[in-house]
Amino acid sequence: MEKTYHLIDDYLSGKLVGRKLDSFKAELKASEKLQEQVAIQQAIIETLEESRKAELKEYLAANVSKGGISYIPNLASALGAAAMISMLVAAYFIIDFVVDKRTDNIVKENTSKYPKRDTSIEDTKLLIDSLANDTQTLAISELPDVTNEIEPPSPPELEIVEEMEMDDVDLDFDEMVEEEVPVFKPEGKAAPATTDNVEVKSDVKLSSKTYVIRSLVPPQKEEAEVETVAKSKPKKNMESDDSVSETIVTTTEKAPLPNRSVNVEYWQSVVNYKGYNFDGKTLKLYGIAAAKKLEFKELDGRIYLKLDGNNFYIEKNGNYNRLVALTNPTLLNILND
Amino acid sequence: MFGISKLADHTVLERIKQGDEKMLVYLYNKHYTMVKTFIMKNSGDDNVVDDILQDSVIAVWQNANKQDFLLQAKLSTYIMAIAKNLWFKELKKRSKFTLVDETNHLNVGSEEMKHSFDQSIIVEMVKQMDETCRKLLSYFYFDGFNNTIIAEKLGFANTDTVKSKKYQCFKKLQTEVLKQYKREDLL
Numbered sequence: 001m002e003k004t005y006h007l008i009d010d011y012l013s014g015k016l017v018g019r020k021l022d023s024f025k026a027e028l029k030a031s032e033k034l035q036e037q038v039a040i041q042q043a044i045i046e047t048l049e050e051s052r053k054a055e056l057k058e059y060l061a062a063n064v065s066k067g068g069i070s071y072i073p074n075l076a077s078a079l080g081a082a083a084m085i086s087m088l089v090a091a092y093f094i095i096d097f098v099v100d101k102r103t104d105n106i107v108k109e110n111t112s113k114y115p116k117r118d119t120s121i122e123d124t125k126l127l128i129d130s131l132a133n134d135t136q137t138l139a140i141s142e143l144p145d146v147t148n149e150i151e152p153p154s155p156p157e158l159e160i161v162e163e164m165e166m167d168d169v170d171l172d173f174d175e176m177v178e179e180e181v182p183v184f185k186p187e188g189k190a191a192p193a194t195t196d197n198v199e200v201k202s203d204v205k206l207s208s209k210t211y212v213i214r215s216l217v218p219p220q221k222e223e224a225e226v227e228t229v230a231k232s233k234p235k236k237n238m239e240s241d242d243s244v245s246e247t248i249v250t251t252t253e254k255a256p257l258p259n260r261s262v263n264v265e266y267w268q269s270v271v272n273y274k275g276y277n278f279d280g281k282t283l284k285l286y287g288i289a290a291a292k293k294l295e296f297k298e299l300d301g302r303i304y305l306k307l308d309g310n311n312f313y314i315e316k317n318g319n320y321n322r323l324v325a326l327t328n329p330t331l332l333n334i335l336n337d
Numbered sequence: 338m339f340g341i342s343k344l345a346d347h348t349v350l351e352r353i354k355q356g357d358e359k360m361l362v363y364l365y366n367k368h369y370t371m372v373k374t375f376i377m378k379n380s381g382d383d384n385v386v387d388d389i390l391q392d393s394v395i396a397v398w399q400n401a402n403k404q405d406f407l408l409q410a411k412l413s414t415y416i417m418a419i420a421k422n423l424w425f426k427e428l429k430k431r432s433k434f435t436l437v438d439e440t441n442h443l444n445v446g447s448e449e450m451k452h453s454f455d456q457s458i459i460v461e462m463v464k465q466m467d468e469t470c471r472k473l474l475s476y477f478y479f480d481g482f483n484n485t486i487i488a489e490k491l492g493f494a495n496t497d498t499v500k501s502k503k504y505q506c507f508k509k510l511q512t513e514v515l516k517q518y519k520r521e522d523l524l
Contacts, residue, residue, distance in 0.1 A: 002504045044511055045478050047459040051471075052479035054460065056361060056398065057391050063362045064369075 004034070008041050206266040206290060213260045213296040213303060216334065260298065266290040278303075279318040286320075297335055304335055311335045346412040353401040356482060356490055364394045368413060372420045379424060389427070393420040402481035462513050470506035477503055 010016040011024055028034050263282045266289075274287030288307070295306040296314075303314045310325040311332060326332055344352075344363065353360050372393065373386045381389075396419050400406050408415060463471055469491060476482045476490065484496035493499050 001508075002501070005504050005507065006500070040511060040515070041507075044459070044507070044514060047456055047514075048463060048474050048510075049479045050456060051460045051463040052475035053395055055475070056358070056395050059358055060361055060365055060391050060394070061387075063359075064365050 004037065005041070008034075008038050011038070012042055012045060201270045203270055203286075204268045206268055208263060208265040209290070210261050210263050211294055211296050213262055213298045215259055216297055216299040262296055262303070264294065273320070275320055275322045276314060277318065277320050278314050278316050280316050283314065299331075299334065306335070346408065349412060350401050350408065353398055354482075354486070356476070356480065356486060361394050361398060364397060364412075364416060365390055368393075368416050368420070371413070371417060375417070375421065376424055380428065381424065385424070385427065389420050389423050392423050396423075399479065399481060458517060459514055462510065462517070466506070466510060469502075470509065473499070473503055474506055474510070 277284040305312045484499040
């Protein structure tokens, strides 16, 4: 019985297919009892469907208001959405107002804070920075007091410039640059800090000493010849060498030049510069310890420095120079002798 | 639409397959204005809107649980198509009745008298059944739920239990029906 019931169920629901369906149809055609059973089952199923449909309709009728749509929740949602939109719009205008006011205040503060901005001084600092690319020591050690040398333009002049039309302004950039560039005078003074934010380090003078420059007389031609002979025959006549030395010494002693003195200052560079600067009176030595032994000699109006066994030519030009050891053997012989 | 949270079509269908009857209300509310506008523009009135929309939503409920159901358009389009068909069918029925009334009374109730028995009596019998049997038979024959879903909803151990319980419930109802009617009435 149960098997027949499920078979009829599948037949009525259309799930019965293929050979099973053919077999069932054949049996249905042959059996009146089966036809009756199918009819009864179909009628009950249709009734069940109607019953369930009525049940669902009752459920719908109970859960939806007359007219289908429950307007109260819709109204509440609409009001809520409208309130939220209103709040957002109000918040937008408030924020916009506050931001505008704040921006105006910032602009006012800026205009009142920098009405007399000293552009010349700022430009001069930039120029100094650019010059410092070549010799940092020069820029730092010889930075003049720009605040004294460059007078800031008065505010009315600035306003006039702003009001002038560009066509009327004859800009000569070369002249402008010449006017802007400060004239540096080497005074050995460190530049004072013009602003609190910029810390300018300067070279430090460690100590100073005064040395005597020993003057040397250049050897005569004959003596040079003798020296040449002595050099070519050093083993044969050792005494001749002594005689040459004696001759030079004698000559020096015979025509002595007045010894000069030179003031030597020992400096420590902020950029660890090693060299010298000689203006004829004072010799600034950078990166050389004061404890080292120095020996100055003058030959043909030129001053030579002997340091650590090496001889250096000290050029009198007021510039920063490096110490370059001499390699000319003749000159070295004269200086060492 | 205000007041109704918007659900994706596939979500609605999925919840219908799970037997969530709230989806009926959701679909009804969502499409009420649309269906009403259509019926009012096509010789309808407020009284039929409710019936048409209820039938449309219930049709979707039934079809969504069919194994071969495949939604190829928006769910609202599908519901509107069902509502239109139902309304045109109703209009056709009304026109037929009007024609019959104007001529003579031949073939009266030929379509309405489908069965020789009073179906409402059997409906009452179904309502008198115990709740498990009634729900089981309704879920299977009308809603189209598969045995797995029925087992989950009614708390049965497995699908075999659903199958045997269904047979028992059906036979019980059939016995009651046959007590009320003769076999010939049902054929």
